[in-house]
Amino acid sequence: MTRRIVRTVSQLTAAAVFTFLIVFLLDRNFRLLPNAVHEYMPQHHHxxxxxxxxxxxxxxxxxxxxxxxxxxxxxxxxxxxxxxxxxxxxxxxxxxxxxxxxxxxxxxxxxxxxxxxxxxxxxxxxxxxxxxxxxxxxxxxxxxxxxxxxxxxxxxxxxxxxxxxxxxxxxxxxxxxxxxxxxxxxxxxxxxxxxxxxGTQVEPIRPQPRVNDNGKFKIMQLADLHLSTGVGHCRDPVPEKIEGEDCMADLRTLHFVTTLLDDEKPDLVVLSGDQVNGDSAPDAQSAIFKYAQLLIKRKIPYVSIFGNHDDEGALPRPAQMALIEQLPYSLSVAGPDDIDGVGNYYIEVLAQGTSKHSALTVYLLDSHSYSPDERQWSGYDWIKKNQIDWFRQTSEGLKKKHKEYTHIHMDVAFIHIPLPEYRDATSPYVGEWREGVTAPKFNSGFRDALVEQGVVMVSCGHDHANEYCMLSSNKESKKPELWMCYGGGAGFGGYGGYGGFVRRVRFFDIDMNEARITTYKRLEHGDTSGRIDQQIIVDGGNVVPPKKHS
The missing domain is CATH 2.100.10.50 (Vitelline Membrane Outer Layer Protein I, subunit A)
Incomplete structure (x- = not known):
């Protein structure tokens, strides 16, 4: 616990005095206590x-x-x-x-x-x-x-x-x-x-996601927005200018997101980490509100998890989640107090009409930031055993209820940092693998837990220029077991590079009539109207291999 407090405090700027107070008002699970939240957010004084x-x-x-x-x-x-x-x-x-x-x-x-x-x-x-x-x-x-x-x-x-x-x-x-x-x-x-x-505080709207009457449901994954306090600074923009104007990171990122929201009209948006651009956002709240306002204005429910950069500025994860939980249309929650991380939870997407049965479960887990043991396992952190235990117990506890759904129920998951299995160069994949996979070097077994519980797809962010979906199969039977996807970096405040990476966003088009999931990406520049790398990854509720192109 002492190490965790010291590590958190070391990330803070001298001016963020209020954050020191927040850190020392955390409970034993590193969660912000209610009184500490109130001191930061005066709007909560009823x-x-x-x-x-x-x-x-x-x-x-x-x-x-x-x-x-x-x-x-x-x-x-x-x-x-x-x-x-x-x-x-x-x-x-x-x-x-x-x-x-x-x-x-x-x-x-x-x-x-x-x-x-x-x-x-x-x-x-x-x-x-x-x-x-x-x-x-x-x-x-x-x-x-x-x-x-x-x-x-x-x-x-x-x-x-x-x-x-x-x-x-x-x-x-x-x-x-x-x-x-x-x-x-x-x-x-x-x-x-x-x-x-x-006037009085308005309780935020929290809609229940539901499959549309036509049996369809669309998820938009926003990976690595890297929003700043102020307009931010562009990194590796492609092209450098649009219509002769210099690139301003947040304005261009949000314009791209706005265009896709209006074109695609998703039913749910998953923010898969690094929404906030670290120390370029000394006021993380201002950065968070920029993406939230776009979704709230369009009445689109959204969920979020954190990446390694979100809390590198002045506001730690517990305080950020406390803010996000109180925003309209946000379905994000901090999750159980007795497991590692902030943002371990799930949401249910109900079947069409007035059904009370879940058709789709979306799991979200905190993949943390940097390794707690750099000497033995340098690089990035991993999903902890108590998180995996929570996931298994939660999934097992929901199975009986999910069987009441008359069609095929499906489970999907989102994290920020890729799993070690994303490095498997022998597995087939669709999309571009442009950079090294910065997964944790310690494998805690979360991929196997996902397969064990029947999750058909997991998607991450973190590596901006990687934007492939990889098929993970059983090593002995060769049976397809899990699709592991990247969202593709969307924000101009984060790096691009690697041969001229065009920012992009991944979508998951889910057809509950056929228990089918189709995924594709949309580009910020170039072929902006069409879908690229469109593929069916799940059909009849089963993970299916990619079709061979002639």
Whole structure:
């Protein structure tokens, strides 16, 4: 446990003070305790209204300068507005809060927040009879002296900060201020934007995935988006420019994803790790909201697991999952507390119509990050025995219920880091094998557990330029047992290379009428309208070999 805390703390930047607090508020299973989550996410304080907001700025070189206010009166949002990228200054947003039932006649409640150089009452943003109060960094606050205003939808109940000119708000009931706070930050520091919630917290929508009436269900796997705080920096873009414009990583990645969402209209999106581009995302929340907003807007349910880069910035996995769990249309969960990792869970896709029977089970497991024993097993971590035991027990426990489905029930799985068996050069595969397989050197036996429990397909990410599906068969009988696929790297913030790799996304088109799974990929550039490497990998519920091309 001590090693795990030290390893996590070593990844943090000096400015991410709040993360240190989070780390030391983890339980014995390295999960964020509820109180720690609440300290980071003030939106979870039910029944509180904001009575005032201000911003403090302090100097890093002046020992007598402080960004702290009286903690008895003020709650500090633990996000440095300079993201620790300024050598000279730090700045923080502070809020005063009070329980609604404790408001008295002299109390004021914040009912409006905006940012700008001009008084909103005279600058066209507000009514001329409104009295907006000026705060530092161009922040303006409108407060009502009537405590009854706290009962209205206008009362501000939570404050947060997002970063970057491309920042978006993904939570219901929240409104992002498009104008950034007026700070003396340099061009290399992502702009800070206030976002507020007015009224009570809205419970996120969590739809139950269901096979369509025609018996079809489509899964879109988004592998290795590598989103940053701000627009990010492109790595190995192909081509370098589109329509003469320089590549901006996140904008190009999200445009690609948006195009495919609208073209393919998936029923479920699986985010298979490295959604966040490590230390290029000092505010992981801003990066997460960018992909989430696209899915929420289209009412597409999604699940996510973590890769080795997601928590290399300022926010560890437990805190990231706590955020993701509270987003609309997210079906992601942290999973059992008593096994390794964050994000070991499954979801059921129900049969068409009003059936209550599962037609498809999707397993998701945390494949962790780097090896805990570099001396003996250098490289990447592996799925642990207690995770495999959990998977076996869960699968066995579901079999009786799954047999109630009148058609053929199927199981699929997603991880981030490939299994050691992905290295088997003697196995047939469809797609491109461009780079070395960076699977763990220790084989914990998860492939065999998948076969034992009848899972027909597992798909990963991690190796961006590998995008093949490999058939894993029984060594003695040669019977096909499992398809092992790569999603293909989609994000321009991660590496490409290897002979001009065009970003791509993998789909799984599932036909429950025939118990058939067809997989294919779509490209970001070149033949963008067609499917490439389309193949049937499961038919009649059985793993089938690839067809030989003439």
């Amino acid at each position: 029944g509180l209204v904001v009575t005032d907001i201000t911003i403090t700025t302090c100097s890093k070189i002046n020992l007598f300068s402080s960004c702290k206010l009286d903690p008895e009166s003020w709650h500090r949002v633990e996000k440095n507005l300079y993201l620790d990228k300024s050598w000279v200054s730090s700045a923080y947003v502070h809020v005063q809060r009070k329980k609604e039932e404790e408001l008295v006649s002299d109390d004021k409640v914040v009912v409006g927040v905006t940012v700008g150089r001009l008084d909103p009452a005279t600058g066209g943003k507000g009514k001329t009879d409104e009295k907006w109060e000026s705060r530092p960094a161009g922040l303006w606050v409108l407060r009502s002296s009537k405590p009854t205003a706290s009962d209205s939808k206008k009362a501000v109940t939570a404050i947060d900060i997002l970063f970057g000119d491309d920042a978006v708000e993904a939570r219901d009931g929240w409104q992002l201020q498009n104008i950034a706070l007026l700070l003396d930050a340099g061009h290399d520091i992502p702009s800070a934007h206030i976002t507020v919630r007015q």
